[in-house]
Amino acid sequence: MKTVLTNRIDQTFARLGDEGRMGLFPYLTAGFPELEASEPLALAALAAGADGLELGVPFSDPLADGTTLQHASEIALSNGASLSWAIGLAGRLRARTDAPLILMTYFNPVHHYGVVRFVDDALAAGVDGVIVPDLPSGESTELADVAEPRGLYLIQMVAPTSTEARLAEVGRTARGFVYCVSLVGTTGARTTLSDRLPAFMDGVRSHVSQPLLIGFGIATPEHVRAVRPYANAVVVASALADLLDATPPGSRESALRSFVAEMRAACETARR
Numbered sequence: 001m002k003t004v005l006t007n008r009i010d011q012t013f014a015r016l017g018d019e020g021r022m023g024l025f026p027y028l029t030a031g032f033p034e035l036e037a038s039e040p041l042a043l044a045a046l047a048a049g050a051d052g053l054e055l056g057v058p059f060s061d062p063l064a065d066g067t068t069l070q071h072a073s074e075i076a077l078s079n080g081a082s083l084s085w086a087i088g089l090a091g092r093l094r095a096r097t098d099a100p101l102i103l104m105t106y107f108n109p110v111h112h113y114g115v116v117r118f119v120d121d122a123l124a125a126g127v128d129g130v131i132v133p134d135l136p137s138g139e140s141t142e143l144a145d146v147a148e149p150r151g152l153y154l155i156q157m158v159a160p161t162s163t164e165a166r167l168a169e170v171g172r173t174a175r176g177f178v179y180c181v182s183l184v185g186t187t188g189a190r191t192t193l194s195d196r197l198p199a200f201m202d203g204v205r206s207h208v209s210q211p212l213l214i215g216f217g218i219a220t221p222e223h224v225r226a227v228r229p230y231a232n233a234v235v236v237a238s239a240l241a242d243l244l245d246a247t248p249p250g251s252r253e254s255a256l257r258s259f260v261a262e263m264r265a266a267c268e269t270a271r272r
Contacts, residue, residue: 217238
C-alpha cells in the first residue's frame with residue numbers, strides 16, 4: 001500500500017524527486033523590509049518558482065546569523081514584527097498557497113511564547129516545520145515531544161563540525177529534511193563555496209536517508225549548480241535580504257521575482 005504523505009514538506013520532496021530536480025526555499029525575515037511588504041514579497045517568491053518558504057522570526061540576539069540577517073532582524077523588530085506576528089503572516093500565506101511554510105526561530109521567543117501555545121498556533125496557521133538553530137538535540141525534547149506527534153516537524157541541522165555519532169542520530173530521528181550548514185560560521189552571502197562541501201555532504205549522506213537541504217552562503221546560480229550533485233534543495237537567505245535592502249520599494253517585487261526565477265532555473269538539472 002502506498003504511504004500517504006500528510007506533511008507538505010514530505011509531499012514537496014516526493015514531487016521534487018519525481019521531477020528530478022532540486023528544490024528552492026527562499027528565506028524571508030518576517031517584517032522586513034516593512035510589515036506590509038512581507039506577504040506580497042513571499043507570494044512573489046512562490047509565483048516565481050519557489051518550492052516553499054522559510055520565514056525568519058526576528059530576534060534581538062540571532063547567534064547563527066551574519067550581519068545581513070542581523071540587520072534584517074533589527075529592521076523587522078523596529079517595524080513591530082514578533083513571533084506572534086510571524087505566525088499570523090504564515091496563516092495569511094497559507095490561505096493563498098499549499099507550499100511548505102517553515103518558521104526559523106531561536107528558542108528564547110518560543111520559550112516566552114509557551115511551547116504548547118506555539119505549537120497550537122503554528123499548526124492552526126498551517127506551518128509545516130520549525131528550525132531552531134540554538135536548540136541542541138539533547139535539549140529539544142520539550143519542543144519535539146509536543147510538535148512532532150501532531151505533525152509539526154522540528155527540522156534538524158548538521159554542520160561540518162558534526163560528529164559521526166551526531167549524524168547517525170539525525171539519520172535515525174530526522175523528519176522532513178535535514179538542514180546542512182555549508183560552512184563553519186554565521187549566515188551570509190559568499191563569493192565561493194567551501195571546497196570541503198562535497199566531502200561533508202557525502203559524509204552526511206552516508207548516515208542520513210532523508211532529503212538534504214544546503215544553506216548558509218548560497219548566493220548565486222553558480223552556487224546552486226555546484227551543489228546540485230549533493231543536495232535535494234537549497235535555501236537562499238542573505239543574498240535575498242541584500243537584494244531587498246538595496247532595491248527601491250516600488251521595484252522590490254519584480255527584483256525578487258527575477259532573482260528567484262534565476263535561482264530556480266539553476267535547480268532544474270537532475271541530481272546524480
